[in-house]
Amino acid sequence: xxxxxxxxxxxxxxxxxxxxxxxxxxxxxxxxxxxxxxxxxxxxxxxxxxxxxxxxxxxxxxxxxxxxxxxxxxxxxxxxxxxxxxxxxxxxxxxxxxxxxxxxxxxxxxxxxxxxxxxxxxxxxxxxxxxxxxxxxxxxxxxxxxxxxxxxxxxxxxxxxxxxxxxxxxxxxxxxxxxxxxxxxxxxxxxxxxxxxxxxxxxxxxxxxxxxxxxxxxxxxxxxxxxxxxxxxxxxxxxxxxxxxxxxxxxxxxxxxxxxxxxxxxxxxxxxxxxxxxxxxxxxxxxxxxxxxxxxxxxxxxxxxxxxxxxxxxxxxxxxxxxxxxxxxxxxxxxxxxxxxxxxxxxxxxxxxxxxxxxxxxxxxxxxxxxxxxxxxxxxxxxxxxxxxxxxxxxxxxxxxxxxxxxxxxxxxxxxxxxxxxxxxxxxxxxxxxxxxxxxxxxxxxxxxxxxxxxxxxxxxxxxxxxxxxxxxxxxxxxxxxxxxxxxxxxxxxxxxxxxxxxxxxxxxxxxxxxxxxxxxxxxxxxxxxxxxxxxxxxxxxxxxxxxxxxxxxxxxxxxxxxxxx
Amino acid sequence: xxxxxxxxxxxxxxxxxxxxxxxxxxxxxxxxxxxxxxxxxxxxxxxxxxxxxxxxxxxxxxxxxxxxxxxxxxxxxxxxxxxxxxxxxxxxxxxxxxxxxxxxxxxxxxxxxxxxxxxxxxxxxxxxxxxxxxxxxxxxxxxxxxxxxxxxxxxxxxxxxxxxxx
Numbered sequence: 112x113x114x115x116x117x118x119x120x121x122x123x124x125x126x127x128x129x130x131x132x133x134x135x136x137x138x139x140x141x142x143x144x145x146x147x148x149x150x151x152x153x154x155x156x157x158x159x160x161x162x163x164x165x166x167x168x169x170x171x172x173x174x175x176x177x178x179x180x181x182x183x184x185x186x187x188x189x190x191x192x193x194x195x196x197x198x199x200x201x202x203x204x205x206x207x208x209x210x211x212x213x214x215x216x217x218x219x220x221x222x223x224x225x226x227x228x229x230x231x232x233x234x235x236x237x238x239x240x241x242x243x244x245x246x247x248x249x250x251x252x253x254x255x256x257x258x259x260x261x262x263x264x265x266x267x268x269x270x271x272x273x274x275x276x277x278x279x280x281x282x283x284x285x286x287x288x289x290x291x292x293x294x295x296x297x298x299x300x301x302x303x304x305x306x307x308x309x310x311x312x313x314x315x316x317x318x319x320x321x322x323x324x325x326x327x328x329x330x331x332x333x334x335x336x337x338x339x340x341x342x343x344x345x346x347x348x349x350x351x352x353x354x355x356x357x358x359x360x361x362x363x364x365x366x367x368x369x370x371x372x373x374x375x376x377x378x379x380x381x382x383x384x385x386x387x388x389x390x391x392x393x394x395x396x397x398x399x400x401x402x403x404x405x406x407x408x409x410x411x412x413x414x415x416x417x418x419x420x421x422x423x424x425x426x427x428x429x430x431x432x433x434x435x436x437x438x439x440x441x442x443x444x445x446x447x448x449x450x451x452x453x454x455x456x457x458x459x460x461x462x463x464x465x466x467x468x469x470x471x472x473x474x475x476x477x478x479x480x481x482x483x484x485x486x487x488x489x490x491x492x493x494x495x496x497x498x499x500x501x502x503x504x505x506x507x508x509x510x511x512x513x514x515x516x517x518x519x520x521x522x523x524x525x526x527x528x529x530x531x532x533x534x535x536x537x538x539x540x541x542x543x544x545x546x547x548x549x550x551x552x553x554x555x556x557x558x559x560x561x562x563x564x565x566x567x568x569x570x571x572x573x574x575x576x577x578x579x580x581x582x583x584x585x586x587x588x589x590x591x592x593x594x595x596x597x598x599x600x601x602x603x604x605x606x607x608x609x610x611x612x613x614x615x616x617x618x619x620x621x622x623x624x625x626x627x628x629x630x631x632x633x634x635x636x637x638x639x640x641x642x643x644x645x646x647x648x649x650x651x652x653x654x655x656x657x658x659x660x661x662x663x664x665x666x667x668x669x670x671x672x673x674x675x676x677x
Numbered sequence: 678x679x680x681x682x683x684x685x686x687x688x689x690x691x692x693x694x695x696x697x698x699x700x701x702x703x704x705x706x707x708x709x710x711x712x713x714x715x716x717x718x719x720x721x722x723x724x725x726x727x728x729x730x731x732x733x734x735x736x737x738x739x740x741x742x743x744x745x746x747x748x749x750x751x752x753x754x755x756x757x758x759x760x761x762x763x764x765x766x767x768x769x770x771x772x773x774x775x776x777x778x779x780x781x782x783x784x785x786x787x788x789x790x791x792x793x794x795x796x797x798x799x800x801x802x803x804x805x806x807x808x809x810x811x812x813x814x815x816x817x818x819x820x821x822x823x824x825x826x827x828x829x830x831x832x833x834x835x836x837x838x839x840x841x842x843x
Contacts, residue, residue, distance in 0.1 A: 230694070233691075233694065233695065237745075241690075241691075258745060290745070291748060291840065292686075292746055292748040415743070416742070416743075417736065417742075420732070421736060
């Protein structure tokens with residue numbers, strides 16, 4: 112049967128099992144939107160800005176483990192999507208973005224709403240396509256989903272000129288997809304796995320360092336937790352890796368890096384074997400490279416070969432999917448008769464407990480003073496038993512949330528780790544809440560970040576999403592102010608807002624509930640009211656201590672054991 | 678160190694941009710790049726010359742392989758291989774220098790591909806060093822125009838660097 116390109120689009124998404132897409136219509140995608148109108152295989156969620164469509168698809172993908180899908184129009188629709196694509200690329204989140212394009216005969220003519228979308232998004236995507244014939248549309252969509260969801264996952268963009276959506280051809284869905292130049296490795300090399308097991312058992316001071324790959328890989332989190340207990344080895348997570356091991360697991364030392372815990376950074380510095388699992392030795396993790404794990408042999412498990420030995424030399428690389436390789440490794444360890452040296456491990460744990468004793472995240476909350484931002488996060492944890500989906504923006508609030516919330520499960524912590532996109536939080540929460548309608552979704556944000564995608568409150572209202580937005584309102588761009596205080600002699604250049612909206616009234620204007628919290632004794636009441644709300648979004652504007660800093664902190668250029676603790 | 682990479686890619690629009698974009702985005706340098714379709718017209722072969730230490734070259738190789746349309750790469754500099762380059766050079770040739778230009782062409786076994794009253798255009802194939810020497814010798818005679826392809830290369834011996842048949 113002959114179908115139009117727009118009908119093929121709908122048919123392909125249906126066959127991919129897509130249940131939800133986020134988008135914004137426009138001239139070049141009108142024919143596709145017309146077909147979307149006529150079908151009921153998937154829902155379309157209308158966001159208020161194309162950047163949000165990509166962030167929402169990202170949030171949906173991270174919570175559900177499925178591919179996020181977005182659709183935008185040509186020109187400004189596509190350029191608005193770029194930040195969202197770059198964000199998903201930096202954090203390896205599987206998303207497919209469809210963009211409209213001017214008709215093929217007008218490409219290159221500076222037509223209305225024309226942009227070189229494939230050119231612009233090339234470095235912000237894992238791969239992108241321009242569809243030039245309607246006959247290529249189905250296979251291109253199939254390949255786009257395949258590339259986005261396999262190997263090191265990431266965003267793929269498919270640019271579809273308007274005439275292609277109207278042209279017709281015989282529709283045949285390609286059941287299988289085979290790209291000869293793209294064959295990601297999932298199984299670890301057995302010899303390397305055996306060598307890794309031997310090194311792990313011989314280590315006296317082993318350390319597990321896991322990242323986003325342990326969360327996104329199927330079975331990664333469970334096996335990471337299992338590996339830690341099998342080896343009785345300490346575990347630290349990157350910002351992206353939080354939730355892979357429960358926060359109350361005795362092996363967990365917290366996050367490492369620039370705002371990591373004292374014990375995590377000291378243990379990395381002191382270990383004799385570091386096993387990196389789905390992590391990429393980002394500069395916010397390593398600090399000064401020659402001071403990072405200086406005494407350790409390094410084993411690195413990663414699905415992306417280019418992440419291995421990029422920043423830190425890996426003595427033993429294992430390319431493969433984290434979940435699969437960890438299974439291989441655990442089986443190999445179980446087969447071995449030699450066991451780890453319990454005396455050495457006991458001494459290692461004694462040393463670690465000494466570092467833990469510093470209680471580096473300690474803060475004082477005066478009973479009648481200003482609310483400490485850390486206190487807000489602690490109370491959110493208490494109110495949700497650490498089981499909420501926590502979505503953040505970027506800055507101080509993000510670091511406090513990472514340090515103080517305490518995650519019990521994977522895929523419940525959504526933050527813009529690699530790109531550091533202010534404005535990510537609220538739109539990502541839309542996708543997260545839709546992926547898990549029964550879960551409590553909390554956006555922890557700042558007064559700066561929240562103003563970058565505030566318009567999505569309208570989307571939250573339209574779709575009756577009971578998202579809780581908690582603004583840690585200090586009147587500053589807090590992280591910028593902190594750096595200016597520490598490194599620029601307190602010259603607060605443009606990091607203070609002389610004008611802020613009344614966030615509670617703003618929430619009401621958008622149809623939600625707004626509460627301003629200025630006193631500590633109002634906090635729990637406001638939180639429990641938000642936790643009980645099932646239909647409307649709620650914004651808690653929490654006025655917090657203005658000049659609180661995030662500690663511990665490793666100054667830029669220092670080694671990670673050179674921490675400023677307070 | 679100088680490295681010569683052979684790269685097999687899908688012969689489709691935009692692949693060159695992906696490769697060169699990778700080099701510019703990551704701050705690597707391309708010394709030369711030549712590309713043309715292979716016997717299998719769905720595949721193009723690139724020869725790319727770059728410079729970097731071991732770590733950089735390893736990253737370049739990995740990053741190239743990460744590009745979806747890149748089928749495979751080989752660092753020819755790690756193998757016993759040959760490289761050849763082609764140059765076209767237009768040299769001034771008036772009365773007193775006409776014979777000298779031809780003599781240089783003869784010495785280097787270059788061929789004359791175009792003649793005018795005031796110039797000869799010569800073609801020469803060889804290793805980069807030979808081309809350099811040829812150009813050095815022609816410089817005093819006044820080079821009007823010159824273009825060279827950058828090297829192409831191939832591993833020695835009977836084995837092919839090609840896509841495995843299924």
